[in-house]
């Protein structure tokens with residue numbers, strides 16, 4: 369039972385990440401490889417705020433969100449000068465830089481030792497310690513996230529993003545500003561990733577930089593590639609599939625030394641097969657094709 | 665009073681002069697033709713006006729305002745709309761979404777708008793649905809209204825791009841071969857739209873790049889003739905088309 373609750377909580381956290389990233393990847397058509405950076409900065413910022421200033425979870429989470437949004441703005445400005453492969457490489461570069469900073473700025477982050485003993489969240493007077501409590505807390509924040517993002521998905525802003533994704537030159541010719549629109553999407557996605565990070569940190573009560581590596585960013589992107597992008601269903605399908613797949617493998621009874629490697633290989637194989645069979649993802653409408661962009 | 669004035673515009677790419685000291689002006693309430701052989705630089709001139717390309721010299725003035733250095737989205741917001749020679753519809757959006765997207769202006773396209781002005785958003789959504797239906801019907805695409813634009817034929821995509829442009833409510837239209845690839849009935853229809861636009865609203869200006877001389881003769885009283893990056897002639901359409909050199913260079917007569 370605990371095991372199932374744990375899986376559900378992880379699914380909720382990844383749904384927050386995936387629905388946010390969907391705005392950039394699915395609606396904006398920009399393959400970002402630094403989403404784990406925002407996830408990590410949210411986790412570290414809220415944790416450090418709670419530990420060093422003693423403020424409680426909710427304000428720490430919101431301040432973490434503001435810090436991450438600011439950071440997303442600073443990353444977005446240079447990254448969004450590029451499109452296609454170049455954008456992918458620039459975000460990859462940021463991912464590597466931030467990981468290195470988290471790993472080596474021992475004075476602030478304790479580097480590879482990580483931060484143990486992260487306080488349990490106290491929300492409106494209740495300390496949340498049980499799995500059920502976490503399931504509800506993360507669930508509520510996931511609901512708020514989804515409500516906000518679904519409104520954005522069908523708003524004029526969402527439509528402008530899709531127009532820019534499909535043909536940037538034509539959309540710009542109708543008065544839509546690529547830099548503003550993409551930057552908003554990038555900041556919003558970063559902000560929600562930070563929420564997921566704060567929740568993750570207090571849930572596992574320990575963070576270190578290895579949770580926020582390039583592998584994690586690739587994983588998040590694969591979630592969308594597998595599930596499908598640009599709509600409401602895709603991220604759900606992707607998260608459930610990618611999180612439950614390794615658990616399902618667990619029941620095959622592979623020895624512990626082999627299981628993680630097999631899991632990696634199956635992830636890889638799934639992606640390759642999918643690109644052949646269903647490039648728009650299991651539940652997606654829009655096929656990611658970052659070569660089709662107008663470049664000036 | 666001229667709506668659009670371009671002065672001494674030049675553009676070299678890889679040392680090759682593609683647009684060469686072009687000066688021209690376009691009056692409101694009028695369709696002005698821009699003709700010339702393939703590779704003359706007509707599309708490049710449009711790119712420069714809309715800010716896609718930056719000219720090496722000269723100045724572009726729209727309604728008395730210098731727009732030479734503005735990025736394309738700012739040029740569009742001033743009221744200059746463009747039909748691209750390569751059409752450029754939003755392929756993964758439906759026909760209806762394509763046209764609706766042209767109706768929204770940038771103040772509505774901010775992420776906070778739907779949260780702060782929910783009522784206004786819903787009202788706009790309704791209005792623009794109606795408005796887009798009107799233009800979709802106008803170009804005869806009602807049957808494929810909810811189909812992704814990628815599944816339309818080339819001609820249908822062109823009609824969609826025209827509907828999108830009209831829905832955008834622009835005051836100056838730069839049309840790059842609007843009738844190429846369309847059937848005669850549709851061409852007639854498009855020409856009627858164009859004539860109606862300038863007849864109904866004397867403030868509107870249309871610049872028409874076109875290789876079909878019967879189209880040009882029918883709707884444009886004045887034309888610029890462009891050759892090798894330069895404006896070689898300007899005058900009344902029958903006059904320019906009657907010119908010996910134009911007939912030789914361009915019409916092959």
Ligand SMILES: Nc1ncnc2c1ncn2[C@@H]1O[C@H](COP(=O)(O)OP(=O)(O)OP(=O)(O)O)[C@@H](O)[C@H]1O
Nearest residue numbers: 677678682700701702703704705706707708709749
């Ligand atoms: N980015 C570029 N790099 C190099 N040359 C270019 C570029 N863009 C345009 N040209 C060249 O500039 C010239 C003018 O092109 P342009 O597209 O403006 O012609 P056009 O008058 O629109 O022709 P058409 O009637 O065939 O559409 C062509 O010779 C073209 O090869």
Ligand SMILES: [Mg+2]
Nearest residue numbers: 706707708749
């Ligand atoms: Mg051309």
